[in-house]
Amino acid sequence: MLRPPLLLLVLVPVLLLACWLAHGAWRRWRGEKLGLAYELTADPRPAVLRLIGAVCCGLCATGLAVVVVLSAQTGRTGHGAGTQRQAEAGAAADAVRATPAAARPAPVPGASAASPAAGSPSAASPSAGSPSASRSASPSATRFVTVGHPAEGELLQADLPGANGRLRAVRVWLPPHYADDPTARYPVIVLHAATPGRTADAELPDIYEGVASAIKLGRAHPFITVAPAAPTGTAHPCDLVAAAPQALGDDEVVRAAVAAAFHTLPAGPQGWGALGVGDGAPCAVAAELTRPDLYGAAAAVSGRYDAVALAQAAADAPAGPAPRQLFLAAAKADGEGQNSAHKLSDALRTGKGPAAKAVVTISNVVQDFTPERERLRLVRLAAQYLSDTLVRSAG
Structure with a gap:
């Protein structure tokens, strides 16, 4: 196995290449989005290729970083490291459980009322084979x-x-x-x-x-x-x-x-x-x-x-x-x-x-x-x- 200093010499260029590709993908994608505002035909392939390259370099850099860390910790007892990893995993799980679900955006800003207007439907309920088939406000209303x-x-x-x-x-x-x-x-x-x-x-x-x-x-x-x-x-x-x-x-x-x-x-x-x-x-x-x-x-x-x-x-x-x-x-x-x-x-x-x-x-x-x-x-x-x-x- 390569020694940590040699691994670092490989890791740094890979990280720089990943950053360069990611930056290029972002710039290309921003240009395509600006073109959409003027109804120009978009070609996302260059941005996607750069992004794929950045992801591959990032994975390689991650693997090298793991090897460097493991090499540096050779000789240490695995019990302390295992305990630390378990604590970190538990903290991450707690953070995920504590994160609230993203709320959906309001359909029409400023178009909500405190209560349904006279003649408006109540909340939809699944009946008659469709949730929307019973949205009428009264029995005399038209059935869609x-x-x-x-x-x-x-x-x-x-x-x-x-x-x-x-x-x-x-x-x-x-x-x-x-x-x-x-x-x-x-x-x-x-x-x-x-x-x-x-x-x-x-x-x-x-x-x-x-x-x-x-x-x-x-x-x-x-x-x-x-x-x-x-x-x-x-x-x-x-x-x-x-x-x-x-x-x-x-x-x-x-x-x-x-x-x-x-x-x-x-x-x-x-x-x-x-x-x-x-x-x-x-x-x-x-x-x-x-x-x-x-x-x-x-x-x-x-x-x-x-x-x-x-x-x-x-x-x-x-x-x-x-x-x-x-x-x-x-x-x-x-x-x-x-x-x-x-x-x-x-x-x-x-x-x-x-x-x-x-x-x-x-x-x-x-x-x-x-x-x-x-x-x-x-x-x-x-x-x-x-x-x-x-x-x-x-x-």
Whole structure:
């Protein structure tokens, strides 16, 4: 066995190499995180390779250090050393037992109430096959049934009567850890669909992955999404919403049922927003421009807009308590979508009445390997915008 002085000569360079690799991994990872803020494509491989090298060097250094210590203690009695190790192990175990478990973060800062509001649900309890199936505040409240668990959340559905008297599907997605705090109140994002009689998540099943990733990455506060079926009787529900704003899919019946069954903020512009993706994007824009009494903001992803019709609808709508808030997002490679968004922004700016006061934000920097990944990142940006805007207006 090598003598301790020789082992130290090997140990020191190994430690220095481990520190150098760890520092390089940290600098590389910090650069990748900064790039994510600007929606740049991340490549974590260099940082991971440096980190693996640092870990290997650290293990080698640890082994050498153990050998040095054992060599230096040769000739001592093992009883004293064993007693000391037992004491240290016991102290470590006591410290672990005394460490409290980490608390989960509050879902919505400032959105908790001292007691549930009238008509709000009590704490969830496992019955009828689902913890969320019995969240209604009274026997007369609508019963929502669990139909899946996408994006680590819970998806529920109920059939509610529409304006024509026929039942239509309404889906509600609850974020992870929704039931942790019964007093929390969540903002609501309404997913607008463009196909008559269908919900937005039926057209885009991965939409919940986008909104959940915004929450998981800390870019958005947890929120509830509501996906009502689009109005029937027309082949173009978005045109109907612009011409007849009272034809929204989330009418008074839907809002009352959702408010009675789930922990939501009060229905209105301080707690509810609109989101549309693809063909549903004009629906979300029309909802925000024509119903300032219902929505506080709208986000539209990869849409194609009738700028003249939407600007006229906004000009004819009643003035709301605050300017309309719009977020129009398109991928960097989607030139047609970018042109359509800019035309809508220009039409609103030169419009009359409330249209001219609309605040429009356009994002066109997202790019990725596939259209599906681009859509996920665009939906993530939209969720972040809606969360920030609603929290700001509520505060």
